[in-house]
Amino acid sequence: MAALHIRASEWFEAQGLEPEAFQHAIAANDIERAERLIDGNGSPLYVRGQTVPVLNWLESLPVSTLNARPWMWITFATVLSIVGKVSHVEPNLQAAESAMDNVQSIDMKQHLVNRIEELRELLGILTADPIQMDATIARTNRVDPGTLAVSPAALWKLGLAYFYSGERRPAVKAFVNAISVSEATGNVHVNILASTSLARAIELDNELTRAAETFRRVLRLVGDPPGPVACEAYAGLARIFYERNDLEAAQQHGEKSLELARQVEIASFVTSELVLVHLQLAEGDTSAAIASLARTAETVGDKRFRYRMPDVVAMQVLAFLKQGRLEDAAQLARQHELPMAQARVSLAQGDALSALATLEPLRLQLEDKGWQKERLEVMLLQALSHYANDDQDAAIRVLSDVLEIAEPEGFVRTFVDEGVPMAQLLSLAAARGIRPDYVSRLRAALGVEEHEAETKSAPLPVKPVQSLAEPLSQRELEILQLIANGLSNRQISERLFLALATVKGHNRNIFGKLQVERRTEAVARARELGLL
Incomplete structure (x- = not known):
């Protein structure tokens, strides 16, 4: 029977069907063949939709088998890190270290030591450990560039360390270098990871078209059927479809992203769920959005993916404000020290001056960092705050700058999600002839004509004449x-x-x-x- 499975495995491999070849290899208990198939010539099976089968097989192996092959302990730890079982990773790495005496080759032993160090380093980065990120940046920048040329993984991790430290420009450079080296060395796995990271960085730079092209490149690299490693690319495309107001496509890609993320317990599920929460809020289902966010926040805390918590909290604040739970929103914004969320709370409280006082220094910080997406959001809130403060000229000046940035990439939901105040401000912009085509499209997306019919009054470009001692704002x-x-x-x-x-x-x-x-x-x- 084992011989038949081996023949079947060889045939499936020859047809390019590695998952089926792997199943027959483990059925024949051919460990060496199974190992080789898992490796996948630079594109491991566990990033191509086979995470669970590979993990199940590794868990079924006797300790003696793993001890005889310390590198399999490291592969085991790698797969565990992918599925989010972070607490199980270190024991496996320690088991690999203990079994190192079974490795005769000095070069192989050093190679395994390096892999263990790299995995520990990556876990530190992915849990946003500032000490680990600083150490990664310092260590990688000390290495001779000639050495880095054969280490695309090191370049990708350098990019992650920069990215999570808030230094996006050097992160992009590192990701681009990692992709170049991974292509030269045939390392498809790192190519996928670095390309996904690059696409996200480009998206945050407000280059939606280029980001979408890069996310699609990731999906081509992953192949069909896509594995969990593709969930971030689907989420990225969902965000871009959402921003451009194609809600149906956003829903489809968001659901696919969550389906892939749920196959394993990785931090990417947060990205997937936040995309779907955006859609729930857009559809007016605020209660469902709040319930989803509560579950996500609890899971993030349990999994110790603390670097994702600010994204979850910012969305919770927004949802609470939409539901009129002002105190809950204010408490969250203060507790987590999120200035943009605090500005939204101030604006909802009718305190536009406090909102402006928070937003101006924040905008300067973001401009200094080069964080374009967040800067755009702050500028939009500044325009709304000026408008709420009855300073229409200042509001229009800032809005004009926002429209200039947003129009080339087709931003829509950034405006639409601000609701009636934005509709009124855009009506004022329309009355003043500012970017008429783009403003017209945004007003149509906001349903301004319908809203004006309901309220029987369009926002006025100039204030009505008042004969009050203290005019109405x-x-x-x-x-x-x-x-x-x-x-x-x-x-x-x-x-x-x-x-x-x-x-x-x-x-x-x-x-x-x-x-x-x-x-x-x-x-x-x-x-x-x-x-x-």
Whole structure:
């Protein structure tokens, strides 16, 4: 029977069907053949959709077999790291070290020692250990470039260390070098990893088209059927489809990403789930989004992928604000010291000046770092904050800069997700003739015409004439119009993404300035003054 399995394995291998060849090799208990098939000539089976079968086989092997082949302990540890079983990695590496006496070749022994060190180093980077990242950067930069030319993995890890340290420019350079060397040496595995990392860095530089092309290149490298290693590429494409408002394609790619990520317990599941949460929020299913985020946050904490927690928390803050849970949002933003989230909370509280005070130094920091995506988001919040502060000229100046950056790459959801305030600001931009084609597309995506029909009033490019001792702010005029349209405080809070308490506070200010006590009196007085 074993001989038949060997023949079958040889035949499947000749046809290029390594997964089937591997199954027959392990059925024949041909360990050497199974080892070679796992290696895959630079593209290991465990990154090509065969992670679970490879792991199951390694777990079934006797300790004596692994001790006789210390490199298999290292492969075992590598697969465990891929599936997120981080606590099991170190014991396997220690087992490899203990079995090193079984290796006769000095060169092979040194090679295995290097692999163990590299895996420990990678785990430190992937768990965002700042000491490990600094050590990686220092050690790699000390190595002679001629040595690095045969070590694409070292270049990729150098890129990761830079990337997670916030130094994106040198990270991109390292990723590009890693891809070049991996192609020259035929290391498909590192090519996939470095290309995925490069695509993400390009995406964060607001180059959506180039990023999408790079993510698609990753999928071609992975092949069909795709393994878990492709989940980040699918998530990246989902984000880009989402940004360009192709929600159906975003959903498809997001679900595929999560399906692959769930095959193993890796940090990439966070990326996949956040994409789908974006879609839930876009569809107005805030409760489901909050529930998903709670589960994700719990898992991230359990798995110690702490470097992903800020992404999860920032999304939680956004979801809480959409649901009107202002205190919960504020507490999270303070606890995790997320300035952009804190600015959003201030804006939702009606404190535009505090938001601006937070955003200006943050923008300068981001410009100094060269973080383009985050800078764009901050500028957009600055424009909305100026608008909420009744400074339309400042709002339009900043918005014009944002539109100039966003138009070439077709950004849409960055604007749409800001809701009614953005619709009003874009209407003001349209009235002033700013980038008319692009603004028209964005207003259409926001459903401005439908919204204006509902509210019976388009946002005005100039302030209405007021004869009040203390004029109403732009936000107060906006709320007054919604009151006149018969919306309840709860409906206004949902429409404008404000906390209910914030809406009630605006009502008190409106009543005080109009010198009235009731909604009907406020509407009547506003009509007398020509405010409605």
